[in-house]
Amino acid sequence: MKTVMEGSHAVAEAVKLARVQVISAYPITPQTHIVERLSEYCADGSLDAKFLRVESEHSAMAALIGASSTGVRTFTATSSQGLALMHELLHWASGARLPIVMAEVNRAMAPGWNIWTDQTDSLSQRDTGWIQIYCEDGQEALDRTLQAFRLAESVNLPAMVILDAFFLSHTYEPVDIPDQAKVDEFLPPYEPKFLLDPGNPCAFNQLAPPDVYMEMRFSIQTAMQSAIGVLEEIQNDFSEIFERSYGSIEPVECDDADIILVTSGTVTSTCKEVIEKLRSAGEKVGLLKISLFRPFPGEAVRKVLSRTRKVAVVDRNCSFGSGGIFAQEIRSALCNVPDHPLVYGYVAGLGGRDITPELLEDIYWQTKNTDFPELDSFWMGIREVKDGIICSGS
Amino acid sequence: MKNSNRSNMCVPLLIPRSYKTSEENKTGSWRFLRPRYLEKTAPCSSVCPVGQDIPRIQMLAVQGSFKEAWELLLSENPFPGTCGRVCFHPCESACNRLEFDEAVAIRMIERFLADTASRYELQPRLNKLAEKGKKVAIIGSGPGGLSAAYFLALLGYSCDVFESSNKPGGMLRWAIPFYRLPLKVLEEEIARIESLGVRIFCNHHVEFEKFKHLRSNYDAIFVSCGYQKGRRLNIPGEESPGVEDGLTFLRELKRDPSSPSLHGSVAVIGGGNTAIDVARSVLRCGAKPVIVYRRRKEDMRAFGEEIKMALDEGVRIEELKSPLKIEKKESGVILTLQKMKVAGIDESGRAAIEPDNTDPEIVSYDRVFVAIGTEPSEPWYVCDSCSGKDIKLYNSVMRFDGQFPVIFGGDLTTEAKTVTNAIASGKEAAMALDVLFRIGKDFVLPKISRCRVGNGLSVSMEIYLNGERKNRVSHVVSYAEINTDYFNLIPRTPQPRLLREERINSFSEIDLKISGSVAMKEAGRCFNCGICNHCDNCYLFCPEIAVKRQDSEEGGLRAINYDYCKGCGLCVVECPRNAMVLEEESA
Numbered sequence: 001m002k003t004v005m006e007g008s009h010a011v012a013e014a015v016k017l018a019r020v021q022v023i024s025a026y027p028i029t030p031q032t033h034i035v036e037r038l039s040e041y042c043a044d045g046s047l048d049a050k051f052l053r054v055e056s057e058h059s060a061m062a063a064l065i066g067a068s069s070t071g072v073r074t075f076t077a078t079s080s081q082g083l084a085l086m087h088e089l090l091h092w093a094s095g096a097r098l099p100i101v102m103a104e105v106n107r108a109m110a111p112g113w114n115i116w117t118d119q120t121d122s123l124s125q126r127d128t129g130w131i132q133i134y135c136e137d138g139q140e141a142l143d144r145t146l147q148a149f150r151l152a153e154s155v156n157l158p159a160m161v162i163l164d165a166f167f168l169s170h171t172y173e174p175v176d177i178p179d180q181a182k183v184d185e186f187l188p189p190y191e192p193k194f195l196l197d198p199g200n201p202c203a204f205n206q207l208a209p210p211d212v213y214m215e216m217r218f219s220i221q222t223a224m225q226s227a228i229g230v231l232e233e234i235q236n237d238f239s240e241i242f243e244r245s246y247g248s249i250e251p252v253e254c255d256d257a258d259i260i261l262v263t264s265g266t267v268t269s270t271c272k273e274v275i276e277k278l279r280s281a282g283e284k285v286g287l288l289k290i291s292l293f294r295p296f297p298g299e300a301v302r303k304v305l306s307r308t309r310k311v312a313v314v315d316r317n318c319s320f321g322s323g324g325i326f327a328q329e330i331r332s333a334l335c336n337v338p339d340h341p342l343v344y345g346y347v348a349g350l351g352g353r354d355i356t357p358e359l360l361e362d363i364y365w366q367t368k369n370t371d372f373p374e375l376d377s378f379w380m381g382i383r384e385v386k387d388g389i390i391c392s393g394s
Numbered sequence: 395m396k397n398s399n400r401s402n403m404c405v406p407l408l409i410p411r412s413y414k415t416s417e418e419n420k421t422g423s424w425r426f427l428r429p430r431y432l433e434k435t436a437p438c439s440s441v442c443p444v445g446q447d448i449p450r451i452q453m454l455a456v457q458g459s460f461k462e463a464w465e466l467l468l469s470e471n472p473f474p475g476t477c478g479r480v481c482f483h484p485c486e487s488a489c490n491r492l493e494f495d496e497a498v499a500i501r502m503i504e505r506f507l508a509d510t511a512s513r514y515e516l517q518p519r520l521n522k523l524a525e526k527g528k529k530v531a532i533i534g535s536g537p538g539g540l541s542a543a544y545f546l547a548l549l550g551y552s553c554d555v556f557e558s559s560n561k562p563g564g565m566l567r568w569a570i571p572f573y574r575l576p577l578k579v580l581e582e583e584i585a586r587i588e589s590l591g592v593r594i595f596c597n598h599h600v601e602f603e604k605f606k607h608l609r610s611n612y613d614a615i616f617v618s619c620g621y622q623k624g625r626r627l628n629i630p631g632e633e634s635p636g637v638e639d640g641l642t643f644l645r646e647l648k649r650d651p652s653s654p655s656l657h658g659s660v661a662v663i664g665g666g667n668t669a670i671d672v673a674r675s676v677l678r679c680g681a682k683p684v685i686v687y688r689r690r691k692e693d694m695r696a697f698g699e700e701i702k703m704a705l706d707e708g709v710r711i712e713e714l715k716s717p718l719k720i721e722k723k724e725s726g727v728i729l730t731l732q733k734m735k736v737a738g739i740d741e742s743g744r745a746a747i748e749p750d751n752t753d754p755e756i757v758s759y760d761r762v763f764v765a766i767g768t769e770p771s772e773p774w775y776v777c778d779s780c781s782g783k784d785i786k787l788y789n790s791v792m793r794f795d796g797q798f799p800v801i802f803g804g805d806l807t808t809e810a811k812t813v814t815n816a817i818a819s820g821k822e823a824a825m826a827l828d829v830l831f832r833i834g835k836d837f838v839l840p841k842i843s844r845c846r847v848g849n850g851l852s853v854s855m856e857i858y859l860n861g862e863r864k865n866r867v868s869h870v871v872s873y874a875e876i877n878t879d880y881f882n883l884i885p886r887t888p889q890p891r892l893l894r895e896e897r898i899n900s901f902s903e904i905d906l907k908i909s910g911s912v913a914m915k916e917a918g919r920c921f922n923c924g925i926c927n928h929c930d931n932c933y934l935f936c937p938e939i940a941v942k943r944q945d946s947e948e949g950g951l952r953a954i955n956y957d958y959c960k961g962c963g964l965c966v967v968e969c970p971r972n973a974m975v976l977e978e979e980s981a
Contacts, residue, residue, distance in 0.1 A: 097409050155405045193407060202413045212410070219406035226405050 002176045007168040008033035010138040010175045011077070011103045011161065014145035016047045017183040020101075021072035024052035024063040026082060029115050030165040031105040034077040057082035061089035061100075068098040069204065071195030073149060076100070079165065080107035080121045087125065090158075094129025094220060096205050099152035099159070099190070102130075103145065106265070106316075107165045108351040116352020117165035119265065119317035123293075123325045129220050131159035131227055132293040134264040138173040143244060144291075146178075146187055147234055153190050154230050155223045164316075165352065167266040178242055186241050224295045231292065248292035251304045253279060257286030259367055260305060260341075262313040262330060264290045267355045271314070274360040285364060290326060298333040305330070306337050312344045312367040314355070315377070323347065323377030344370075345377040353381065417958075421938055425961030425979055429954060432975040433866040434924030438485035438500060440848025440870050443789070443810070443818040444471045447856065447863060448485055448500055449971075452920035453927045455503055455913060464507040465518045469856050471817055472544040472587055473537060473566075475512065475579040478505025479905065480570055481814045482697050490923055493873040496886035498920045505905070506913040512582055521859075522590065526550040528831055531612040533600045536564020537813045538618035538804030540587050541820025545855060547590035549828045554612075555592060558599035564620055566813065568645045569668065571675050572901040601772070609798055613831070616823050618804035621768035621811065627663065631720030632764070636727045640664065640672040640765030647675055651901050656681035658760030661729055663687075663717055665694035669765040670701060673709045677898055681760065683709050688716035688734055693744035707898050714747065718754055726760040770806060785826070785838050788851040789819035792826055792838060799830055809851070818852060825858050871923040871972045880931070880970035887916040926952070926973040932965035941965060 005013075011034050015023070023042065025035040041047035050067075054060045057078050064074040078086065083104060093100050108118035122132060133148060135141040144161045152159040163169050196204070208216055228248060239245035250268075253275055254260055263271045268289040278285045288304055290297075305311055311334075315324025322328060327345030334340040344367045349355035359380055366378070438448040447466055454463035467474040481501055489497035511518070528551050532539045535557035543553040561567055566580050588594060600608070600619070608615055624639040626632060640662065656679040662672045665687040673683035685704075687694060690713050694701060705711070715731040722728075735750035785792040790803040803819030805811045822842060829841045845853040848870045857864045890906040891897075897904050908916075932952060933941040940958040944951050954965075966976040 095409075097407055156407050194409070194411070202411055203416055204409060204411050206410050206412055206416070208410050212408075216408045216410070219408035222406045230405070 002174045004172050004174050005138065006033060006170055006172055007135075007138040007141050007163055008105070008170065009037050010142040011145050011163070012037035012041070013175075013177050014142045015075050015103075016041050017178065017180060018073065018075075018146060018149045018187055019184075019189070020047070020049050020075045020149075022050045022052065022064065022067035022074045023076065024054055024060045024067070024074075025076045025078065026054055026057045026060050028057070028079045028082040028107075030107055030169045031077045031079040031082070031103065033169065034103050034105075038075075057085045058089060061086040061093065064100050065089060065093055065096060065098060068093075068100050069096065069196045071190065071192035071197075073153075073190045074098075074100050075102070077103035077105070079105045080109055083121050083125060084109065087128070090125055090128035090130055092205075093158045095216075097156040097220075097223075099149070099156055101145065101148045101152055102158070102160050103141075104160045104162045105165050105169045106162060114351040115165065117167055117265075117316065118350050118352065119162075119315075119325075120350075122160060122162050123317050123319075125160075126294055126325070129157060129224065130294065131155075131157055131224070132162060133159065133291055134162045134293060135168060135291070136266060136268045136289065137168065138171070138175040139244070140246065140291075141168065142175055142177070143238070143242070143246065146183060147231070147238060147246075149190075150187050150234050151227060151231055154234070155227045156193060157220070157223055157227065162265070164266045176244075182241050186237060227295050228292070228297050228299075246291060247300070248290075248297035249300050249304065250289040250291065252287040252289070254286035254288060254304050254308070256284055257308050258284045259310045259312060259364065260286040260288050260308045261360065261364065262288045262290060262311060262326060264293070264326060265316065267314060267316065267349065267360075270355060270357055271360050274357045274364070277357070278361070278364060283364070283368075293326075293329070296329050296333065301330065301333045302337055305334060305341060308341050310342045310344060310367050312346060312363050314349075314360070314363060315345060315347050316349045316355070318347050318350065318377070327377065342373055344373045345375075346380050347377050348380040420957050421960040422940075422955075422957045425956070425959060427961040427963055427976050428956070428979045429959065429961065429963060429966045429974055429976050431926060431952060431954075431973060433926060433973050434869045434871050435848040435866055436923035436925070437488040437490055437848075437870050437872075438498075438923075440850045440852065441484040441488040442847070443484070443808075443812070443814040443852055444477075444821065445818070445847035445852030445854040446470050446485070446504075447854070449920060449922040449925045449927075451507070452498065452500075452503065452917040453922050453925070455507065455917035456920075456927075458910070458914060460507055460510050460910070461516055461518075464511045464516065465520075467504060467507060468518050468520065469861075470821070470854060471814075472541055473583050473813070473817060474504050475508035475583055476537070476566060476575060477501070477814055477817070478508050479575050479579065479903075480566075482812055490871065490873040490876055490921055491919060494876075494878060494881065494921075495883045499887055499889065499916050502887070502889055502905075502908060503913050503917050506908055506910075508579075509907055510910070512579070518586075520548060520590070522548050523550040525552070526828075526831060528552070528613040529554070529611070530614045530616060530827060531556065531608045532616045532618065533605070534564060534617070534619035534804065535562035535584075535594055535596075536618060536620050536804060536816060537566055538620070538816035538820040539564070539616065540584065540592075541817040542616045542618065542801075542803065542823045543592040543820075544587045544590065545821050545824030546827065547587075547592050549824055551824075551827070551831075553592045555594040556598040556600050556608075557594060557596045558619075560596050562594045562596060568648055569641060569671065571644065571671050572648070572651065573674070573678070573897065573904050574671075576903050609795070614799040614801065614827050616801045616803060616820070616827075617806065618802070618816070618820065618823075619770070619772075619806070620816075621805040622771040623769050624764060625767040625769055627717060627764055627766065629717055629719050631722070631727075634720055634722040634727060636722060636760070637720055637762045637764065640668050640763040641768060643672055643763055644668070644675060647679075655679065656761065658682065658726070659684060659758075661686050661757075661759040661762045662765055663762065664765035664767070665689065665696060666765065666767060667696045667700060668768070669694075670696040670704050670709075672763050672765050674704050674707060675901075676763070677707055677709060678901055684759070685709060685711045686715050686717065686729070686731065687711060687713050689745050689747055690714060690736065703904070706894055714750075715755070716747075716749070720762060723758065726758055727762050728756060728758045729762060731755045731757060768805075768811075785835070787822050787826060787839065787842055788846070788853060789815060790823045790826065792823075792830070794835075799827065801826060821855055822853050825853065825855065866924065869924075875972040876921050876923065877968065877970045877972075880929075881921065884919050886919070887912055922971045924972055927971065928952075929970060931968045931970060932974065935964045935968045937962065937964065
């Protein structure tokens with residue numbers, strides 16, 4: 001049944017349908033609507049889960065690590081500074097191989113204080129061993145959340161479902177909420193491969209000396225890589241049951257394209273319109289949407305991009321001193337391909353600044369009209385500002 | 395693979411898991427620092443002349459164990475009811491809490507504990523040792539003599555006390571006014587000493603011939619007959635009628651409080667506690683007292699609190715005035731006073747004075763009391779110089795007349811002439827005689843020095859009797875060694891008192907009693923410096939759960955399980971009261 005709802009609430013619906021057993025979270029804008037709605041579900045009994053109120057995001061993740069170790073399905077949500085505060089425990093959750101699922105609403109890091117969308121918060125956690133899936137709209141947010149539970153539980157790794165602040169979290173769109181029976185068919189109860197059990201006492205995650213530590217890390221790496229294939233299997237089941245499908249990536253008009261724009265998150269929808277407009281003007285342009293960032297679907301990306309001449313990556317994030325993070329990943333995926341396309345990196349839309357169709361067109365034309373990318377990253381729409389201190393309101 | 399969250403792909407999973415108990419990991423092997431429980435000395439205890447175990451008394455009081463706290467007081471001092479009223483409480487001046495907010499009202503709690511025991515007629519459990527078959531004669535039934543008798547009786551000696559007046563108690567009975575020490579309190583404490591078998595012979599003045607005679611009937615003599623004689627001014631007219639000794643006045647007043655009727659203006663010459671007691675008693679008898687003192691108010695030997703209360707009550711103090719002569723007139727006396735000025739500071743820290751060259755002032759008074767200090771009433775009592783054969787202890791002197799031991803104590807030997815110092819000398823004398831009789835002369839000083847509390851003059855009977863307190867080290871805990879994070883600022887409980895108007899018309903006790911809950915609250919302010927009060931911080935903070943609580947009958951003892959203690963030192967840092975120590979592990 002299609003209902004008009006916020007992206008945040010679409011995630012909350014998915015968590016409820018997933019019959020999550022323990023939720024622990026600390027409020028932070030723009031994530032709060034997700035756990036607020038879930039707390040209401042817990043309070044009115046429509047979701048039979050334990051909702052743990054904690055004093056910080058660090059504690060929220062610590063609580064879920066404990067809960068998940070007992071073999072139950074767990075969920076949290078956070079943003080920005082809250083995610084950064086969890087950092088230590090993000091490593092713990094993946095190292096302990098716990099399939100915790102988190103909704104991460106992309107919000108810019110402070111200072112200066114900014115509550116608007118920016119991917120630098122989640123991308124700063126790319127090396128923590130968490131699966132990362134970036135969503136384009138409310139429907140995808142709901143569907144990816146359901147998939148995330150199954151994927152995480154299949155490979156024993158935690159997963160983040162990532163939403164743009166406001167453009168997705170607070171935007172009302174029609175969302176199809178699936179029947180509980182169908183969801184139950186897709187996502188059966190969690191069957192833990194190991195758990196804390198008072199009947200069979202043991203300790204997990206104690207000392208791992210040099211002779212075993214590396215193998216443990218290798219098993220995470222292997223599990224992470226296998227997640228690409230596992231997600232494909234899950235997609236097959238998903239499309240069979242719900243008649244919708246998503247890939248790790250989604251190519252649009254790429255087959256004959258000379259230039260392919262690469263996007264993630266909500267800007268993809270804007271870009272789809274731009275592609276349509278440029279195509280109708282005779283430009284041979286395509287679009288590649290990246291959904292799965294960790295594990296990075298390098299093979300699939302290479303398949304789409306190897307045949308084109310130029311790639312323009314739109315990054316709503318920046319690794320200072322290098323450039324856009326998606327651009328880095330694309331370059332590294334392509335560098336061993338003979339005669340690989342030129343990769344242009346564009347940083348745009350940080351801290352919630354709008355990425356307009358005009359700006360995307362500018363990116364296209366700049367890519368088309370230059371023979372070679374002069375910079376690792378081009379910062380789009382930078383205003384002339386004098387150095388110094390910008391006073392609020394001036 | 396629908397309907398399953400397991401992929402048909404093989405996903406590796408490798409994590410540490412152990413079915414062994416984590417107790418296999420003996421983290422004690424990592425240790426290079428070793429924490430251990432080590433009780434230390436509280437500053438209050440070390441300056442208390444009788445070495446009371448003050449932090450432990452407060453600990454027991456907080457728990458409501460009033461009888462046990464009172465028994466602990468009695469283990470070091472037979473006069474808690476008295477000292478709870480009249481002691482000059484050096485403990486409170488040394489209290490570490492003084493640097494935090496205000497000192498704990500230690501004396502008020504001591505008095506509360508003694509009064510509570512009295513009110514409920516509690517019988518203390520006193521551990522009286524087996525009879526040793528030796529007899530000690532004690533000259534003087536003041537606080538020194540009676541304390542010696544009390545402790546000697548507990549140590550198993552038979553004691554006879556000889557008192558020259560008609561009632562026992564010495565200065566406690568004859569010099570301290572009722573408004574500071576009610577008779578009932580003193581009599582109960584003396585009765586408790588007598589109940590141990592101590593015999594007190596009143597109206598038995600021991601002059602030198604009698605003293606020599608006592609030697610043949612006893613195994614030792616303790617001389618503690620105090621400073622009974624008022625010092626003289628040595629100025630013309632001192633013998634005039636209307637000029638009286640202050641101490642004699644106090645004695646008469648205590649014999650019959652209703653007797654003297656005073657009027658008009660009365661001069662009290664002196665600056666010590668006796669001068670203050672005389673002036674305040676004069677006030678209560680209906681006259682207007684003026685204290686004439688040759689130095690400044692701040693140089694007076696009297697305790698500050700007593701001076702303050704005297705001023706509150708209306709006693710006037712004429713400072714920097716020295717009497718030159720006294721003349722009799724028809725109804726009263728004329729005092730010629732030389733005005734003095736400050737000329738530097740003397741070695742005691744008080745003002746040095748000299749005449750300021752103005753003409754003497756002539757003032758007439760109805761009466762004059764002289765209270766400029768006291769001295770021994772018979773020359774053979776004096777024991778201010780020690781010969782090589784004497785054993786000089788901290789509060790007393792053991793002298794041998796041939797082989798016959800005579801110990802001098804009380805005001806005759808103590809540095810400060812106070813009730814509590816006299817008690818300390820009596821206790822010390824009892825220990826010294828016990829060592830002498832049981833082990834021998836050469837062991838007296840070493841044995842007594844091992845019973846010192848901290849590094850001062852006080853000695854402890856509990857340590858002497860090998861009580862638990864002997865495990866404490868003499869290190870005196872400083873304020874810097876207290877973890878004040880664990881304490882809140884709480885104002886000191888003020889001593890409730892009679893109104894000024896109620897005080898000046900009677901000899902009723904000024905300081906009023908406090909309730910049990912007030913006493914517990916006040917005792918709860920104590921840091922319990924250096925002793926374990928079972929707060930369990932060590933237990934709660936130990937990351938290895940290596941602190942063991944062994945609930946024994948004596949109360950929760952704690953021990954460290956060194957198999958697991960990795961020497962992090964958290965327990966030592968988090969001990970609020972420095973009852974632990976962290977030492978380098980020996981290799």
